[in-house]
Amino acid sequence: MAEEKKKEKKEKKEIIPEKYPMQEQKPADRVKNFKEVPFGYDIETAKLEADRCLQCPKPFCIDGCPVEIDIPGFIAAIAEGDMVEAIRIMKLYNNLPAVCGRVCPQEDQCEIVCVLAKKHEPVAIGRLERFIADYDYEHNVAPPPEKAPSKGKKVAIVGAGPAGLTCAGDLARMGYDVTVFEAFHSTGGVLRYGIPEFRMPNTILDQEVDYVRSLGVDIQCNMVIGKVFTVEELMEEEGYGAVFIGTGAGLPRWMRVPGENLNGVYSANEYLTRINLMYGYKFPEYDTPIWTGKKVAVIGGGNTAMDSVRTSLRMGAEEAHIYYRRTEKEMPARIEEIHHAEEEGVKFTFLVAPIEVLADEKEWVRGMVLQRMELGEPDDSGRRRPLPIEGDTYEVEVDTVIVAVGTYPNPIIPDTTENLEISKWGTIVVDEETGMTNVPGVFAGGDIVTGGATVISAMGAGKIAARGIDAYLSGE
Numbered sequence: 001m002a003e004e005k006k007k008e009k010k011e012k013k014e015i016i017p018e019k020y021p022m023q024e025q026k027p028a029d030r031v032k033n034f035k036e037v038p039f040g041y042d043i044e045t046a047k048l049e050a051d052r053c054l055q056c057p058k059p060f061c062i063d064g065c066p067v068e069i070d071i072p073g074f075i076a077a078i079a080e081g082d083m084v085e086a087i088r089i090m091k092l093y094n095n096l097p098a099v100c101g102r103v104c105p106q107e108d109q110c111e112i113v114c115v116l117a118k119k120h121e122p123v124a125i126g127r128l129e130r131f132i133a134d135y136d137y138e139h140n141v142a143p144p145p146e147k148a149p150s151k152g153k154k155v156a157i158v159g160a161g162p163a164g165l166t167c168a169g170d171l172a173r174m175g176y177d178v179t180v181f182e183a184f185h186s187t188g189g190v191l192r193y194g195i196p197e198f199r200m201p202n203t204i205l206d207q208e209v210d211y212v213r214s215l216g217v218d219i220q221c222n223m224v225i226g227k228v229f230t231v232e233e234l235m236e237e238e239g240y241g242a243v244f245i246g247t248g249a250g251l252p253r254w255m256r257v258p259g260e261n262l263n264g265v266y267s268a269n270e271y272l273t274r275i276n277l278m279y280g281y282k283f284p285e286y287d288t289p290i291w292t293g294k295k296v297a298v299i300g301g302g303n304t305a306m307d308s309v310r311t312s313l314r315m316g317a318e319e320a321h322i323y324y325r326r327t328e329k330e331m332p333a334r335i336e337e338i339h340h341a342e343e344e345g346v347k348f349t350f351l352v353a354p355i356e357v358l359a360d361e362k363e364w365v366r367g368m369v370l371q372r373m374e375l376g377e378p379d380d381s382g383r384r385r386p387l388p389i390e391g392d393t394y395e396v397e398v399d400t401v402i403v404a405v406g407t408y409p410n411p412i413i414p415d416t417t418e419n420l421e422i423s424k425w426g427t428i429v430v431d432e433e434t435g436m437t438n439v440p441g442v443f444a445g446g447d448i449v450t451g452g453a454t455v456i457s458a459m460g461a462g463k464i465a466a467r468g469i470d471a472y473l474s475g476e
Helices: 002-010 043-050 071-079 083-093 097-103 125-139 162-174 202-214 231-236 268-276 303-314 335-343 412-416 455-473
Strands: 154-158 177-181 218-220 242-245 265-267 295-299 319-324 347-350 352-359 365-378 384-396 400-403 442-444
Touching (some): 043 071, 043 125, 071 125, 083 125, 097 125, 097 202, 097 455, 125 202, 154 162, 154 231, 162 177, 162 242, 231 242, 242 455, 265 268, 268 303, 295 303, 303 319, 303 335, 303 400, 319 352, 352 384, 365 400, 442 455
Parallel strands (some): 154 177, 154 242, 177 218, 265 400, 295 319, 295 400, 319 347
Antiparallel strands (some): 352 365, 365 384
């Protein structure tokens, strides 16, 4: 009998080569609403997907996760049907799991190094993370988080985006008295103003923020640090032992071409902020009018471009078009977002760049002049550099242009913080291992340090800074 059991143990686990799919709204239906596109896993599908995990002796997936989640641990708990344990493990590492499960680019991080991915599709780590977070909020079974005794020290967090919320939650659990100062009237940062409801529902975001509050974090909105208080005043007059700056990169980058100031030209920041944060898609219930024409052109190839173009369809555009200066292979947007855009009828034109926006007699957009491009040698990003083909231009007819070609950090904190070291791109320079700036006690992380990047990288920076702040305030 013992030999038979040993033989069974040695038998290889059956490999299910493909991820279990998530059910979604049909494209024809979803372009008419702002409801979430995927429905998520039910409990049985989640257990089946979790059982695909090989429980590797060396789990490379953890190395691929910026917030260091025990991925095999929470997945094993799901496979065994122990959802309480899966939630407990998840929240040891991640304060915003429902966010990560929806917008984190797992395909480039934890899933790309999954052992299954060598020959098959990787384990659907992101879908399982979303499942367990949603299960928690639906059933309210998560055990209370473990918190250290109070250390009697105050820390200020500037910005209630993914970096700031992560840093705040981790520090609160370490025993610090944490206050988050948010410039907007609502929390979430780019999660709320930059990502549409159909990808990141505000109700889900609110639940995540409420969890961070439940850890003892005080969040104060309508507080523009640099105006209400400077960083120095927070430390010298308000009694904060350390300050974390997580103000993101919300300043739009423009193409700098003629006609960019015409009526009907938006930065993606303005377009998405008016719709997502100010509920422009619910006009006139909310008094935020926003005009979207019938022929919409979105310039760019990242997730913000995909969010903008898919939003324009839901706002009534008859044609929505992506114009990108490289090829589809170089697009930084998530594969899932490109796929969803294609399903919804978005058209793509590659190897073109606008060189002029054309006006009608009333100074509204009537079209664009496009320059055809070709790819040269790789640039600093590792992607091949787009080069103009001399004399090869043409016109297209559009009535709305949304510019989604990147962002800059807002300069308000750097401009009001004496001696703070800033890079030539306007980002804050930090020690990569601790997150501390050249000013003792002042830390930073997320897009204010890296420029526009992913939500999960910002969260990873928040965790690094929380450890750095703890070491600093502990005299280490």
